[in-house]
Amino acid sequence: MKSAVAATVTTALPAQPQHGAARAKVGEEKNKEADGDDRVILHFDYDCFYASVIENAHPALRTRPLGVRQKSILATCNYVARTRGVRKLMPVAQARAACPDLVVVCGEDLAPFRDASRRLWAFLRGAVAGARTERLGLDEVFLDVTAAVVYNRALLNPNALRDSFFHLSAEDPERGFTFDATRFAGCVHPPPDGQGEQHAGAGAAVLDDPVRVRLMLASHLAGYLRRRLEEDFGYTSSGGISTNKVLAKLVGSVNKPRNQTTLLPVQGENTIQEFLDAHQIREIPGIGSRTSSIIADHLFPPGKAVRAGHQEPEQQTPSGITVRDVLRYPDMSPALLSRILDRPGAERGGGKKIWNLLHGRDASEVKEAGVAPTQISVEDTYMARPLNTLPEALRELSVLATSLVRRMRADLTTAAEELTDPSSAGSAGLPLGTQQKRRWLAYPKTLRLSTCAHPGKSGSVSSTSNPSFSRISRSQPLPSFALDLGRPCAEVAERLVREALLPLFRRLHVGRAAGWNLALLNVCVANMVPVAGDGSSGSGGGAGGRDISRMFRTQGERLREWSAWDDDATTTTTTTTTMMSSPSLSPPRDRNDLFDGKAEGGAVANGGSEEKNDVEDAGSASAETELWAVDDGDSDSDVGWEDEDGDSVAQQRCAACGHVVPTFAMSAHERFHAMGD
Template sequence: MKTAALMSGRAKTIAAKAPKRNDDRVILHFDYDCFYASVLENANPGLKGQPLGVKQKSILATCNYAARAHGVKKLMSISEAHKICPGLVVISGEDLTPFRDASKRLWSFLRSHSWSNRAERLGLDEVFLDVTEVIAYNQELLNRNALQDSFFQLSRHDPEKGFGFDATQFFGCVQPSVDPTDLVLLLDNPLCVRLLLASHLAGYLRLKLEEDFGYTSSGGVSTNKTLAKLAGSINKPQNQTTLLSLREYDVQDFMDGHKLRQIPGIGSRIAQLIQDHVLSIKTTPDPHGLEIGAKVTAREVRQFASMSADLLERILNRPGAERGSGEKVWNLLHGVDSSEVKEASDVPTQISIEDTYMARPLNTPSELMRELRALATSLIRRMRVDLVVTYDPDPSDLSSQQNTQQHLRWAAYPKTLRLSTRARPKPNGTSTPTPEIFSRNSRSQPLPSFALNLKDASIEAVAERLASEALLPLFRRLHPERQGWNLALINVCVANMVMVAGPGETGSGAGARAARDIGRMFRTQEDKLREWTIYDNTPVASVLDTAFSSANVADIVKSIPQSEEEEKREDTIDAMDELVEASEPIAVLLDSDVDAWEDSDEDESQRCHLCGHIIPIFAISAHERFHSIGD
């Protein structure tokens, strides 16, 4: 009896430490099956049914299920894949444009079914959808006397827009499984009703994705993003799973079966620190990072002696760690995730272009500059696809009617340019392999105004200038050595988007805003001028501007003089970058577009949508008049 009482008390103690989960929301997760291969198959239907691989550089980025049936796997070398499957069709996937375009079409369709306009893309092939409102509406309409002939309404205003379904059963798989004879009783539980309705909505949307667009998908249904994503991974491909959380232990049992690294939101570094503590050893990850967090389960971590949010906080405490990481991980171990599905926007929060060089790392200035030009060209082209819109010119403006180039304008522009690199470890001179480095080093600066020039400059001309005047100086701050960098990855990114008012938005509203912002402009004038002083017209940019076109990159790097003042300025900029990077969370969040440089304050100035120059709000009308009368 005494032992039983002790165990009961221990159970209560553990339960008291568990965080409380909120099951008020309904979240759907969609993962397109073999997305890259499916895009190519839809473009060329003759490929369907054949083993197909998509290559990037000398490895397979992905492959379809027909290829996987022969033993072909992602990240295999092309030569090895052909040995395993001689009939494998391999197509280059270097150009991501068709994949991005297809992803945007599918996302737009799914987005239209969230009444709260919350539809969030995770990469190119995954989407979260918050359908809480549409589910609540149909929950009120459900007729308990005619469950088999139920009708799901997709619109509040059009009662005929929707689909029929059988509400006596779930669509797809259910975890944990439910006896059909018990379902009628379970329908007395409001949460069960919401999840049942959501399963049929997910099934309907997946069917439409296949019939109307030609893409099969896997789906997950639950009450938060983490649970929905994990549920969707159980029965892949071309199936879906609804995770029930009707009993207190249902979600916990589900989470306990997952390895630490499988849980979204727990990155490789966090997983390694926790794993090392639980196993009481110092682990060394394999070159591909597959063993990081793969040796312990959520149950083993949760039930480890004295484990708690506070202990996790101490385990994860290191320079640059985000405060509260321990509590976040503790919540995830219990299936608790309060993060919202981001509200859908036609403007991305950032645009990122990268390339990897695993087979042959970059080491020379000529190789570096070639890649910087290529990445800059892709970045500028993508900016003009995603951020530039057309507009109808003012009928009274004859000059704009004659110049079709002026019919383009920026719907939004990025404020920040960021360069990130990852270097492979150099040989240590011993037979012991050096562990692979997976962290990236980054430097940022304001995006130069010329990158937004739509009037006179071609994509190639802007990219050439961006590579030489902005990306190369950023690279020099990351890698001061002249060569031998052993680069395995380069990423260029623009972020911190600012929405631009459309042409012709004038009148009392615009005037009131201008009057309101004039005072703020003068109060922050010093800060604005400091921004220009640090980053624009530096000696480095000046030297590159005059010498780059005719000189070798290596000669440029050697010839750029650095005064003590310049070195101090670069040291100051580097210190600021380190402070910003130190504030970044060490968790790998579900929100893939989170940016540490996000600025929540409203701007008191605005870039001209024609020439790209920054103009005070009160002067926008006069500046547009300047363009209308010609240069």
Template sequence: MERPSGKTTVVLHFDYDCFYASVFENQNPALQSLPLGVKQKGILATCNYAARARGECPELVIVEGEDLTPFRDTSKKLFSFLRSHSWNQKVERLGLDEVFMDVTDIINYNVPLLNRSCLSDSFFCLSQENPESGFPCDLTRLAGCVHGSLPEPPPLENPLYVRLLLGSHLAWYLRLQLEERFGFTSSCGISMNKLLSKLAGSKHKPRNQTTLLSLNDAVVLDFVDSHNIRKIPGIGAKTTRLLEQRILSENTRVDVRVHPDISPYGLETLLGGPGSEQGAGLRVWHLLHGVDDIEVKEASDFPTQISIEDTYRGLNSLTRIEEELRKLSASLVRRMRVDLLTVHESAEHGASDQRWMAHPKTLRLSIRSWPAKAETSDWDFSRTSRSQPLPNFVLSLKESVETIAERLTSDTLFPMLKKLHPEKGHIWDLQLINVCVANMIPSGSQAGTSVGRDISIMFKRQDDVLRQWRCQLIYGIMI
């Protein structure tokens, strides 16, 4: 497959090592030398590398990780640090422990600054305004691990190699800063798109990084072919199952890509149909060849959506379901206030108050039920969802979180749930509940009763400024 010509994008993919366990280790350093496990819903969700190295570990120290607040807060702090080193603001968070960075512009700025006669004593510039802001580096070699054969001498005449070389040292510097400043180690992948950088970062973990030296198409194809199809980002479980059924492969990547029945048209036919994404076949065809043209999203001061969910072994009572909806609602409202509120200066007495930076327009409820025994082998993990406009009372700051959560559950979410299965006598057996707010509108861009800018404050400030120029009529004389 012909690849896009002149591709010079450099994308970094950071993955924090054992993130959930690391959060507890940072809170309590005494845990760092112990085999540590994090429990959620009575299940061991993850553990640190000390525990993984021991296999069976009867002395495992288990901590409760049900409350996601410390993980979200830490993730936000680390993301803010990485974002502060971006020039183009193309920094995208994936979950709580992964971050993509498009560093093409900062790399391009440093390329002409290279002194090829003294690469071992190079300086990477981190600011366009301050030439002293940066770090020293040895550009005679790539930093960290490399996937792909490196010619000798290094091909400094190759623009892609030079950009990957600089990208590897920037990744090394940022990883070191994350560890020294915040105490979190990470793995990183360096490549020319999101797909390849994510795959590269998983090659050498933990506390390491890998640059995919993709100087020709053969290296990329061999690298992608070495991965199990289920490990490829962008190819979900349903697509994988359809591909396996079609070509009867052994679930290896190369079997799919080179199969004679696989083509863009064939994939579009296989994956198309009612409700399917348009162009899904071509998208998968590109991924099979290591091509990913989806850009890293620009960072925002607020998230595009806020989602709270929980899983259950079998939630089958409407009373218990309503209770869980109430808990999820409280977590959602609390998270909205953390992520979407900012402090604004008030016009009166120089005081400050909280205002919404953005407000979501849509409320979505999603559930997933456990399959019946006869359906277990063909379970596709799909969710059933329902959306409606978010009620305005959710944005009130006069009521407590618990009061708003109670009303949101009784007035909105519980009726939405019943509409997902309106038939009488339906047997509930929920495996997952997700409550989400989406379609964020920046404050001030749309009028609202509880959000946006207060225009009365603007006129009050204007009145104060113009007071000295005001004319008054006293005893028939204008002064």
């Protein structure tokens, strides 16, 4: 049953306040600095996402305090629980003490959350034509809707603004929604005063400020998408609308949950900088906790009683230092920030980057993500009971490997074609009754294992050399059998542990058979290689790499006009024509098409032909059916290449001297005889 949808909050377009010309010019210039481009960025943050996934699966839990547990910590909780004093990242025991009737659900299996996130992202990705979509984690999405806003700005009718229509696609004029173009949807920041709460008036005067009009249009688009997320999928969300990613993400948190906020520049006032000044520096996206601590320790070291503006600091911790404190520090500049952050391994230009972020300037683009992730990582922690023996490590590696193989098949494969045997679906790790086999969208090239010793445990070599709880890693090429979709997940995972992960583990902990005190294990596959899309289904048991068979089937015709024909050749025209139209060679073997020594399409690895009935293997041809080169050696249409494993190549017997020569060298061998004559 769908939950009731919150009514759309609308705010009138604030009237422009009248200020002195000088103040108006200064404020406008400062706003334009932070507003440095003409983009329109939306940010969506799903409310209590993990808890919402559980509630959608079990609607009876919507009205009860609910917490999602991972290990002994609450990863998140719903807003019913938060009204009872429960907070996310709270220990489970403490949460139960605060709320005895708290319903705690295990959330260590992330598969349901990934599936829900993928569905919501797919909707947002296809909702607006021309928009770019970037997913941040499982519960946040950026949309660059500049193109759609510019298109709809041109279609606004000044005489009918209250009955405007937002077009989601220029190709389909009926796809869209109606809206009132005299108001913002949702909230605006700064909040309008008494004068701004009135209508800005109808007609062309509303369209005088292009920035405000773009943000107004974007606010209605954000409200429409949020309603669709709630009505069609059952997930509430918070939204932020601004001109770059940093500002959109920050302003989206102002009126959470189930609401949205537009950061609105006001003429004559530096509203964007005032909005940023109130934030702690570690809250600014792009400034991590480590960077904020370095800045705080340098500018306001412990024990220093006076901070910027000769004011007593509220706290002597980095979390209490705001953007205003940093910017009002004497002689603060990008150069000073660069000197503060200058250390081995530091990013070049880091001071300028931080300076821009503190002023709300962010030129980073919304990165259009591909269908396949850039890497897949599975890990688990063992803080309470660190791993110290090989059986313990093998048990956990087996669990992680099984989860990794399942995620690879879920995230990196797609339906290919109908299965001839429906019962074979279960053997490939798919639900029974599935009628489609899978092909790879992308396949990883690298397998990486990372471990981390418990920092508080003594007696461990790793923990002694790793006091900061940092990870150590080893990697290797991913074995090809890990991409075999024809084998069950458990079988592939067991072999992966035995032949890859265990050797990596021993390389990480050389000379020590036990006593590692490991608090973390992480298994990751990375370096994704995209696979051809339509028409390249790949083999059911392989990686399904690029389909180059069509190139070899047609290269004879494509190379015909550049081929040199020997009029004195003794071979028949029929044989030559057959060679050109149906080359007998196999293409160079690609490792993505081979699993357990078999080539795609069943061709053997030593140069066997995919179409064996046309021409027999050159190495077994008799003298009466010899294969002769049909060109001057530049064309490779009849060459069987040696593969990377050293398998034999096709050979021919010379009619002049009787020697056996590789096929690709026959032309040169014939020219040798001609020179001798």
